[in-house]
Amino acid sequence: MRRLTRLAVHLYPAAWRARYGDEFLAMLEQEDADLPILLNVIAHGVKARLRLERDSYGGNTMVGSAQPQRLALLGLIVMLPTSILVAAAILKYIVGVDGPFDALEPALTPIVTHPLGETVFVLAPYVALFLAMVPVTRLGLGWRTGRLSATMEVNAPALNVVVALASGLLAGFMVLYWVAENI
């Protein structure tokens, strides 16, 4: 247990360990190593790391392992195939322009009819929404004087907003299409 507790100290950010690490370890060595102490060190190590990462992005992010714009860009790439296919389908079945869909269909049909391909295709907008919004969203949940308090704060760059809106529209369209086809 003592070894695990020492390992758990590595959950704290390097800057924190440089500042308090040695005295913290010295104090741990004087205490009885037990599960509550291990859990306490783990919880506060994770908290310190999240706080550091949040602060490094202006104090407004829930997670911050990468630049928010980079994750939004990744989201855009993830949902691009779905976007292209849906746009082509709209052009064909709503606008009446067959060309793009007919050109794509032979290549995409084997992919979207495969269970894995279909799953990726359907989930892509939600993954993109997640990638665009989670890094720029801060959630707060608390219980004070007998009342539940929940807050959500978003501080998003333009790219994240665009990807979030596009993925939301795409997901919404796909849900409506599914409802129209199945109900």
Next chain:
Amino acid sequence: MLRDIAEFSDQRLGPGTLYGAIERLEDDGLIEPLPAEDRRIPYRLTEAGTKYLRRRVAELDQLASVARRRVAT
């Protein structure tokens, strides 16, 4: 420090909790570290920390006296 806190408050504080508090108090300028004793670092109240603590103790005193009066009635 953990044992000292446990003795006077009857609360067992976790080491992570304690150092979370130390970090905040130091960042707020309410405590400051003294020269290291072996690997241990003692902390003391700064002037601002002493003022803050006096104010908080006075507030708690007032709260406790109101509570005592209400419990007595």
